[in-house]
Amino acid sequence: MDVLNLSRLQFAVATYFHFLFVPLTLGLSILVAVMETIYVRRGDDDYRRAARFWGKLFLINFAIGIVTGITLEFQFGTNWSRYSAFVGDIFGSLLAIEATVAFFLESTFVAVWFFGWGKLSPKAHLACIWIVAVASNISAFWILTANAWMQHPVGYTMRNGRAELTDLIAIVTQKYALLEFIHTVGGAYILAGFFVVGISAWHLLRKNEEFLFRKSLRIGLAFALIFSLFEILQGHMNAEILGATQPAKLAAMESLWETGRGVPVNLVQWPNAAEERNSIEALAIPKLLSLLGFYDPNAEVKGLKDYPRDARPPVLPSFLSFRIMVGLGFLFVALTAWAWIKRERIVDSPGLLRLLVWSLPLPYLACQTGWTLAEVGRQPWIVYGIMKTSDAVSPISVSQVGISVVGFILVYALLGAVDFYLLFKFARKGPQPATGLSAAMGR
Amino acid sequence: MLSTIWFVLWGVLWAVYFMLDGFDLGLGILKPFLAKTEQEHKVALNAMGPFWNGNEVWLITAGGVTFAAFPGTYAVMFSALYTPLMLLLFALILRGISYEFRGKEDAGWWRKTWDLCHFAGSFVAALLLGVAFANIFAGIPIDGDGIFQGNLLTLLNPYGLAGGVFFVLMFSVHGGLWLANKSQGKLRERTAKAIKVLWGLLLIVAVAFLSFTWFATSLWRNVLTRPLTLLLPILAVSGLLATRVFVARSNWWKAWFSSSVTIVGSTLFGVAGLYPALLPSSLNPGFSRTAFNTQSSPLTLKIMLGVALVMVPIVILYQAWVYRRFSEPVTVESLVTEDLY
Numbered sequence A: 001m002d003v004l005n006l007s008r009l010q011f012a013v014a015t016y017f018h019f020l021f022v023p024l025t026l027g028l029s030i031l032v033a034v035m036e037t038i039y040v041r042r043g044d045d046d047y048r049r050a051a052r053f054w055g056k057l058f059l060i061n062f063a064i065g066i067v068t069g070i071t072l073e074f075q076f077g078t079n080w081s082r083y084s085a086f087v088g089d090i091f092g093s094l095l096a097i098e099a100t101v102a103f104f105l106e107s108t109f110v111a112v113w114f115f116g117w118g119k120l121s122p123k124a125h126l127a128c129i130w131i132v133a134v135a136s137n138i139s140a141f142w143i144l145t146a147n148a149w150m151q152h153p154v155g156y157t158m159r160n161g162r163a164e165l166t167d168l169i170a171i172v173t174q175k176y177a178l179l180e181f182i183h184t185v186g187g188a189y190i191l192a193g194f195f196v197v198g199i200s201a202w203h204l205l206r207k208n209e210e211f212l213f214r215k216s217l218r219i220g221l222a223f224a225l226i227f228s229l230f231e232i233l234q235g236h237m238n239a240e241i242l243g244a245t246q247p248a249k250l251a252a253m254e255s256l257w258e259t260g261r262g263v264p265v266n267l268v269q270w271p272n273a274a275e276e277r278n279s280i281e282a283l284a285i286p287k288l289l290s291l292l293g294f295y296d297p298n299a300e301v302k303g304l305k306d307y308p309r310d311a312r313p314p315v316l317p318s319f320l321s322f323r324i325m326v327g328l329g330f331l332f333v334a335l336t337a338w339a340w341i342k343r344e345r346i347v348d349s350p351g352l353l354r355l356l357v358w359s360l361p362l363p364y365l366a367c368q369t370g371w372t373l374a375e376v377g378r379q380p381w382i383v384y385g386i387m388k389t390s391d392a393v394s395p396i397s398v399s400q401v402g403i404s405v406v407g408f409i410l411v412y413a414l415l416g417a418v419d420f421y422l423l424f425k426f427a428r429k430g431p432q433p434a435t436g437l438s439a440a441m442g443r
Numbered sequence B: 001m002l003s004t005i006w007f008v009l010w011g012v013l014w015a016v017y018f019m020l021d022g023f024d025l026g027l028g029i030l031k032p033f034l035a036k037t038e039q040e041h042k043v044a045l046n047a048m049g050p051f052w053n054g055n056e057v058w059l060i061t062a063g064g065v066t067f068a069a070f071p072g073t074y075a076v077m078f079s080a081l082y083t084p085l086m087l088l089l090f091a092l093i094l095r096g097i098s099y100e101f102r103g104k105e106d107a108g109w110w111r112k113t114w115d116l117c118h119f120a121g122s123f124v125a126a127l128l129l130g131v132a133f134a135n136i137f138a139g140i141p142i143d144g145d146g147i148f149q150g151n152l153l154t155l156l157n158p159y160g161l162a163g164g165v166f167f168v169l170m171f172s173v174h175g176g177l178w179l180a181n182k183s184q185g186k187l188r189e190r191t192a193k194a195i196k197v198l199w200g201l202l203l204i205v206a207v208a209f210l211s212f213t214w215f216a217t218s219l220w221r222n223v224l225t226r227p228l229t230l231l232l233p234i235l236a237v238s239g240l241l242a243t244r245v246f247v248a249r250s251n252w253w254k255a256w257f258s259s260s261v262t263i264v265g266s267t268l269f270g271v272a273g274l275y276p277a278l279l280p281s282s283l284n285p286g287f288s289r290t291a292f293n294t295q296s297s298p299l300t301l302k303i304m305l306g307v308a309l310v311m312v313p314i315v316i317l318y319q320a321w322v323y324r325r326f327s328e329p330v331t332v333e334s335l336v337t338e339d340l341y
Helices: A003-042 A045-079 A081-115 A122-151 A168-173 A175-205 A210-245 A247-254 A288-294 A315-341 A343-348 A350-359 A362-376 A398-429 A436-440 B002-034 B038-048 B052-069 B071-080 B082-102 B108-138 B158-182 B185-216 B219-225 B227-248 B252-274 B298-325 B332-337
Strands: A156-159 A162-165 A265-272 A277-285 A381-383 B277-279
Touching: A003 A045, A003 A122, A003 A175, A003 A210, A003 A362, A003 A398, A045 A081, A045 A175, A045 A210, A045 A398, A045 B052, A045 B071, A045 B082, A081 A122, A081 A162, A081 A168, A081 A381, A081 B052, A081 B071, A081 B298, A122 A168, A122 A175, A122 A381, A162 B298, A168 A175, A175 A210, A175 A315, A175 A343, A175 A350, A175 A362, A175 A398, A210 A247, A210 A288, A210 A315, A210 A343, A247 A315, A265 A288, A265 A315, A315 A343, A315 A350, A315 A362, A343 A350, A398 B082, B002 B038, B002 B052, B002 B108, B002 B158, B002 B185, B002 B252, B002 B298, B038 B082, B038 B108, B038 B158, B038 B185, B038 B332, B052 B071, B052 B082, B052 B298, B071 B082, B071 B277, B082 B108, B108 B158, B108 B185, B108 B252, B158 B185, B158 B227, B158 B252, B185 B219, B185 B227, B219 B227, B219 B252, B227 B252
Parallel strands: none
Antiparallel strands: A156 A162, A265 A277
């Protein structure tokens, strides 16, 4: 492999890995904050113990999210230096704003929260977890705004051989950024909801701490249900904006080869990029793609053949990741709706509980496939329409990158294994037993 | 003017990062030698517990500001220093994760493993930051296109290594002083003894490094052309001497603040001596990356200045509150009654 593809591999490894931990941080911080709020307002000790239990899992997950985030920032400079020089004026600023506005808050107050049980007043302590929750989500906003600018650059001008800022407001308020933000955090909230529901279900099957886990399950389930519904409705807006901003991505994710009007969606389909057609096409829903993409059943949708081969994104990964993500999205609605209907007597439905336990990994898959579509589908561009990924890579040697890729894979595999082992261990262990003493001490 | 302001801010951010994470890294280096019992390991870890994470964000901000304000420097600096930066990242990852992982299992081998990772991560990070900055002070072989014409061994030159040793010792003293503030009893006595020895070594290395700097870099000559900036090395040396005075009086907080003055003064001396270069080229001064040939557009610099002037003081305020709130020593009782690392 050359420096370009090794750097791609390295960035993919670092990003996929980082994003195994980020969504749970975004969602679980809110859920823990909700539990602690209920505790502070009602004094129900189950909620305090629940906040501490989920908080422990939150911190194990958070630690790895934090340390792997630095890698991403530094990699723009180490592996994508031409990109960095080209877009630093805009992209670098968004990252720097993220650090000063949000990341400091999040990192500082997560420690205050952890070390502050019993040291701060209950209200001050509660404020800390809300600060963490809000700051993490603000942090996501700035990072996703930066990514949205790579997907759909606005508010810039080409000057001095690089993209220079002309309108920060346009960058921050562009529709692409807003949609990308709500879609990503929506997915993260589903993931956190399923996480809480799945682990609660596991304990309910074993009759551990029934009151505490029923309360947890209910909060997690409400969260997962609301955002599963939201994600389906809102996700449609993301497809629609692709029609206007990245038509090649839209064609790749649908594996549409020929430009046409009144284009259907094939429920069963398999792309064949070499022969520029689909090997399988069946169960077509007429005109659906035109309708979904452009609100007009007869709208024209551009096919991949309209783009030269070197201007098309890789079709199979874009297509598959989109299908998996959307399929899972619908499954999440069905699962959460079913569980919601059964919520009062859910302990009597061991089959459903078991299903909820086994569904826990699925939102992780949905989040990863969503990013695969976003990033692979943008290729060959690193900044859509103005810079190709192949022009962005650093002038460094293959051996350097080769060694660091191997290093990343080894270190991350090890850390990931340890982290998931600890998450499992402490998830199974359950909360600290309720004792009058610990309640009196406010711990 | 804007470029100069950003150059100063850039230097200040690095200085604050070294001042704050410096004590975590230094204490990480000292911990295996000072902590004899499991309890003492925990005291040392929890002495940094509420702070290390927030401290590390200063590094992210310093990196982010390099990216935002001087993208032309960011691109060249980070790709030229590719291998040391990757090692720095791995070191910081292992260091950071050790806090969280170490106490999660009781087995001896588990704790020893994360103790080793914590030590190695802290040591390697301190060393590499020193090597990297010494090389930046001296200049590295970058050509007119910003391409690095060297390899890892180019960076491991005597001056670079001297910088590494200087950073390791400076941070160790700083971390030792932090532990002296945050511990009690035997651990504090042992720490106090170690600080005295380390301070002596630091003094020797500091004098050697500052003299070496005269021959290996143009920092002194640049600073001499702007006499006001001569205050910075004077400040650093005064801080170093004051540290020893306060150590002798067992006034650990004042000693720690003096040590902070040393770190900030040394960093800013280096930065002032570089001005206007952020990354000098050792091949040809014309190839150097400076505040005036790699800066962002005036609009970006203005907006970011607004953000920095509003946000950085706020960050300092709430971090200072956290430092005050958690300033008391970590007691043996608190290890039992509280949920700590």
